[in-house]
Amino acid sequence: MQKPFTLSVKVVIRDAEGRCLLLRRAQSSKGNPGKWEFPGGKVGTGEEFEQVVQREVSEETDLTICLQRALGTAQADLPTRKVVYLILEADLESGPEPREVLLSGEHDGFAWLYPHELLTVDLVRHFIPFVRRYAQGEV
Amino acid sequence: MQKPFTLSVKVVIRDAEGRCLLLRRAQSSKGNPGKWEFPGGKVGTGEEFEQVVQREVSEETDLTICLQRALGTAQADLPTRKVVYLILEADLESGPEPREVLLSGEHDGFAWLYPHELLTVDLVRHFIPFVRRYAQGEV
Numbered sequence: 001m002q003k004p005f006t007l008s009v010k011v012v013i014r015d016a017e018g019r020c021l022l023l024r025r026a027q028s029s030k031g032n033p034g035k036w037e038f039p040g041g042k043v044g045t046g047e048e049f050e051q052v053v054q055r056e057v058s059e060e061t062d063l064t065i066c067l068q069r070a071l072g073t074a075q076a077d078l079p080t081r082k083v084v085y086l087i088l089e090a091d092l093e094s095g096p097e098p099r100e101v102l103l104s105g106e107h108d109g110f111a112w113l114y115p116h117e118l119l120t121v122d123l124v125r126h127f128i129p130f131v132r133r134y135a136q137g138e139v
Numbered sequence: 140m141q142k143p144f145t146l147s148v149k150v151v152i153r154d155a156e157g158r159c160l161l162l163r164r165a166q167s168s169k170g171n172p173g174k175w176e177f178p179g180g181k182v183g184t185g186e187e188f189e190q191v192v193q194r195e196v197s198e199e200t201d202l203t204i205c206l207q208r209a210l211g212t213a214q215a216d217l218p219t220r221k222v223v224y225l226i227l228e229a230d231l232e233s234g235p236e237p238r239e240v241l242l243s244g245e246h247d248g249f250a251w252l253y254p255h256e257l258l259t260v261d262l263v264r265h266f267i268p269f270v271r272r273y274a275q276g277e278v
């Protein structure tokens with residue numbers, strides 16, 4: 001019996017200087033506590049992926065974004081299922097500066113990093129191949 | 140006003156020899172008639188992406204597949220919306236050979252090509268960057 005696949009959407013949010021937002025998973029997280037990741041979440045049945053992105057970003061950061069393009073994919077092979085990550089790029093929606101990130105209980109830290117700095121933090125492992133390509137400007 | 144994004148899932152189906160299935164869009168197609176593409180289709184509201192893949196592959200080819208992994212993305216910028224393509228890889232489900240491809244009215248030709256041959260046909264333009272990487276073994 002093959003494991004089911006589920007879809008999760010993650011978003012690389014860029015600020016006006018081209019820095020990207022990473023969030024650190026809370027120590028209480030079931031999976032990958034203390035590791036860094038991009039905002040986003042699972043696309044459940046009956047949900048449009050674009051709405052999921054906006055909602056998850058709002059819940060996890062309180063930011064409003066403007067989706068730009070698809071960047072790539074990642075994948076996690078869990079004991080009972082495989083998760084496919086669709087990774088998008090977005091800009092902060094224009095408006096009054098500065099933008100304040102308000103975290104949910106899911107994360108306990110955030111950082112705005114230039115693409116070449118993204119590999120300097122302890123990323124959730126399954127995003128590393130994608131981030132390596134992104135940091136090298138290959139996407 | 141930003142254009143809405145819609146999600147489409149495409150799948151690179153491989154046979155036992157590692158050849159990939161391409162389909163040629165019918166001359167009656169509204170978009171890209173006569174161009175080559177991978178099977179798959181739009182993920183509508185309320186649909187699980189994995190079910191969409193299986194259904195579209197069944198409708199367009201009559202084949203049954205076993206999803207393997209996420210390969211990458213593509214994007215099309217249409218007049219009224221942007222389409223994000225999530226591209227997966229799948230094997231033919233094991234069973235009696237040979238497998239016969241039965242096309243729907245949406246396509247009028249098919250070909251099993253090795254990855255390095257994929258760029259020799261007239262592909263739907265927005266898949267070319269992805270296929271270039273795939274053909275070079277970069278995904």
